[in-house]
Amino acid sequence: MDNFTYLRQVEKWGLQEVICKGHSTGNPFVDFKIKGIFKSKNQTVEVDGFYDGNGIYKVRFMPSFEEEYTFEITGNFSNEQYSGSFTVLPSVEDNHGPVRTANTYHFAYEDGTPYYPVGTTCYVWALQPQEVQEETLNTLRDTAFNKIRFCIFPKHYDYNFKEPISYPYVGTPCDSSNITKENFSKYYSSFEGNDWDYTRFNPEHFRHLEECIQKLCELSIEADLILMHPYDRWGFSSMSAENDELYLRYVVARFAAYRNVWWSLANEYDLMPQKSIQDWERFAEIVCQCDPYSHLRSIHNCIPFYNYSQPWITHCCIQRQDLYKSAELVAEWREQYKKPIVLDEIAYEGNIQHGWGNISGKELVRRFWEATCRGGYAGHGETFMNTNDVIWWSHGGKLHGESAERLKFLYSVLKETPGVGLKPLASSWDEVVATTQSPISPMSIENNYYIYYYSFMRPSFRDFYFDDKSKFVAEVIDTWEMTIEEKGTFSGKFRIDLPGKEYMAIRIRKIKET
Numbered sequence: 001m002d003n004f005t006y007l008r009q010v011e012k013w014g015l016q017e018v019i020c021k022g023h024s025t026g027n028p029f030v031d032f033k034i035k036g037i038f039k040s041k042n043q044t045v046e047v048d049g050f051y052d053g054n055g056i057y058k059v060r061f062m063p064s065f066e067e068e069y070t071f072e073i074t075g076n077f078s079n080e081q082y083s084g085s086f087t088v089l090p091s092v093e094d095n096h097g098p099v100r101t102a103n104t105y106h107f108a109y110e111d112g113t114p115y116y117p118v119g120t121t122c123y124v125w126a127l128q129p130q131e132v133q134e135e136t137l138n139t140l141r142d143t144a145f146n147k148i149r150f151c152i153f154p155k156h157y158d159y160n161f162k163e164p165i166s167y168p169y170v171g172t173p174c175d176s177s178n179i180t181k182e183n184f185s186k187y188y189s190s191f192e193g194n195d196w197d198y199t200r201f202n203p204e205h206f207r208h209l210e211e212c213i214q215k216l217c218e219l220s221i222e223a224d225l226i227l228m229h230p231y232d233r234w235g236f237s238s239m240s241a242e243n244d245e246l247y248l249r250y251v252v253a254r255f256a257a258y259r260n261v262w263w264s265l266a267n268e269y270d271l272m273p274q275k276s277i278q279d280w281e282r283f284a285e286i287v288c289q290c291d292p293y294s295h296l297r298s299i300h301n302c303i304p305f306y307n308y309s310q311p312w313i314t315h316c317c318i319q320r321q322d323l324y325k326s327a328e329l330v331a332e333w334r335e336q337y338k339k340p341i342v343l344d345e346i347a348y349e350g351n352i353q354h355g356w357g358n359i360s361g362k363e364l365v366r367r368f369w370e371a372t373c374r375g376g377y378a379g380h381g382e383t384f385m386n387t388n389d390v391i392w393w394s395h396g397g398k399l400h401g402e403s404a405e406r407l408k409f410l411y412s413v414l415k416e417t418p419g420v421g422l423k424p425l426a427s428s429w430d431e432v433v434a435t436t437q438s439p440i441s442p443m444s445i446e447n448n449y450y451i452y453y454y455s456f457m458r459p460s461f462r463d464f465y466f467d468d469k470s471k472f473v474a475e476v477i478d479t480w481e482m483t484i485e486e487k488g489t490f491s492g493k494f495r496i497d498l499p500g501k502e503y504m505a506i507r508i509r510k511i512k513e514t
Contacts, residue, residue, distance in 0.1 A: 004021070010087075011092055012065070018059045018061075020034070020077070021078065024054070030246065033076055035059070035074050036061060036073050037072050042067065043069075047256070051201075051203075066089065067087075102421070103419075103437050118380070120392075122149070122392060122395065133396065136397060147224055150224070150226065152168065156234070158352075169201060174192060198243040228269075228275075245282075252290040252291050262298075263295055264299065265297070281310075298316065298342075300345070318345075327376070349361045349383070365403050366503060369410065375437065431452050458504075460499075462495070462496050469491065472509065472511065476498060476499075477504065
């Protein structure tokens with residue numbers, strides 16, 4: 001390759017990658033630094049680069065404006081100084097930019113397009129054999145999932161005893177050939193037999209993750225990256241403070257320029273006693289400092305919630321604490337934290353032995369609708385037993401449950417929401433009611449749109465009254481059978497008949513006066 005390459009044209013919110021030859025002696029991951037400064041009429045951004053092996057250094061940048069940019073590459077990685085210029089073109093197709101929080105409790109892409117997260121969890125899908133990865137991507141193409149949570153480090157837990165396709169560091173893992181369900185706790189806690197150099201990354205591992213992030217981006221799916229987790233037999237969860245920082249800086253330098261990245265500091269942070277709250281706050285400071293694009297950031301709990309009021313947290317990434325209640329508490333959490341509420345783990349559709357992984361598809365879909373009508377968002381997962389132990393929640397592959405199609409239907413309803421998001425309304429004790437979350441605008445659209453959700457209640461009719469003059473169109477939504485039946489136009493007092501079955505909803509839209 002040439003000693004210095006980069007793209008002469010990049011689309012807005014695309015990825016510019018500057019590649020330079022440099023020193024390869026010693027340990028380039030710690031001995032040498034590379035940095036880029038990118039400037040345009042409206043933007044100046046300084047970003048860290050990284051070593052990619054074989055004497056190659058890279059600096060990545062995501063431009064936010066359609067204009068001419070110049071850049072300079074500096075650092076002790078080379079005796080040369082590099083500079084250049086490029087043009088940023090308009091974004092194309094489904095490129096709406098990074099997702100941001102919007103309207104306090106909701107999300108929108110940077111260009112203002114509303115974003116309604118319908119997420120799923122596949123913890124280590126990117127570290128499975130190639131055929132499973134391809135199957136996962138093919139499955140995702142046919143769903144409404146527009147966010148996926150997954151890990152950078154491999155995972156050691158039930159149904160996850162096989163070795164990953166790669167490791168993040170140079171070294172040798174412990175011998176896993178004798179690990180079984182009965183003795184896995186020994187390996188889980190001892191890290192015996194591992195030999196890693198935590199100052200030398202394995203670029204192949206991270207290159208592959210980048211390819212996965214890019215493939216997700218092409219499917220308009222956000223990559224919710226889990227930076228740390230406790231399910232570990234390799235020692236990655238117990239590195240020194242110095243190695244933790246080296247890892248975080250390397251990961252952010254490599255991944256931050258991808259517009260579809262979110263940061264989740266941890267999965268179940270409270271199951272990592274080796275990390276203190278002070279450690280997590282320090283990790284957050286590092287991520288905020290190193291990410292010039294301010295991607296969405298959160299941290300995930302097992303039992304006790306993190307303090308989601310912390311200013312670095314952009315949204316609440318919540319695992320339910322109660323066996324039954326989860327979505328029912330969304331409105332309370334909205335008021336407490338004043339941030340978007342994302343229930344990334346509200347239990348999974350499946351039939352494994354664990355209580356968090358054996359609810360029905362109907363119950364999972366009910367929790368989604370409850371969360372939605374209370375002004376929040378829910379996350380999907382699937383944990384069905386099978387002979388190959390390839391389970392969606394961890395490995396990806398194929399979906400076997402009933403919920404995914406119903407969540408696609410819910411997403412189609414969400415996309416018809418006027419404005420940006422829904423908020424809960426006070427209502428009768430046996431229903432959940434949502435209306436449009438009015439944006440900060442002099443032209444309010446509040447009180448023009450309502451969804452009444454009846455969950456497991458089974459009324460045969462409902463009576464309504466808003467005022468004497470306005471006209472409303474009413475529809476009955478069967479959230480399980482995925483049908484919408486128009487009931488007509490009404491004003492004054494009116495009654496809507498229902499079939500007396502579970503999981504029904506009524507949508508009422510005010511007709512604009514002409």
